[in-house]
Amino acid sequence: MRRDELLDAAEQILCDQGSAALTLSAVADRAGVSKGGLLYHYGSKEALIRGMVERLIDDFDELMAAQPGDTYTERYLEATLASVRSGRQRRWAVVTSASGSIDLLAPLRDAMTRWHREELAQEPDPVAAQIVRLACEGLWDVASHDPGLNTEADLQALELRLKALLHPSA
Structure with a gap:
């Protein structure tokens, strides 16, 4: 198996x-x-949960790598929207809630640190990039709890507005 x-x-x-x-x-x-x-x-059950957490991180890293975008934040935004549209964030919600231990979520804490610090200084506007990354976290979290909140039109509007933060003159 x-x-x-x-x-x-x-x-x-x-x-x-x-x-x-x-x-x-x-x-x-x-x-x-x-x-x-x-x-x-x-x-052990803990090893199984850690395996699920690590796989989720790897899956998101692969999804990010497959996204179009000139900057890390653009790829992060695209990967987040792809996850929300597909319902992938539900997997994250159930796996992380099952951990029952802060130690089992250490790989996720490390990944979050990496995702939010990666190439931030190289962004054209690091503050705007940080705002977009934090907005992605909020979108992800809300969609985990209320997947029907945002329609496709809502997601498209959010995407346009967040991209405008990254490229104000475009």
Whole structure:
């Protein structure tokens, strides 16, 4: 069994039943493997949660790398909007809520530090870039709790306004 299939099974349990239902036995059952097979890849529930957190970070980094944009902040904005449009942020909400421990979220804290500091000094307007990055965090958080709040037209309007902050003369 591949690690991604185990992480998929764990995420499905979190989405369907909540963090109280996330047990190694439940994940093994959902993935169709023995508990020993699961323990071979993830020796504890904490290791499984850390694996989910790390995969989410890797997924977002890959999404950012695939986005168009001349600056890091433009790619961050595009990746955030792509995540909100696809509903990916729900995965983040259920995984991070399942952690139950600040230590399990250390990789996310490190990623957030990187995402908010990366190339900030190289931006044409570092303050505007920081505002856009923080707006992305707010959009992500609100969409996690109320995914139907913003229509596609709303997202397009937000995108235009945030890009205007980055390029005021355009």
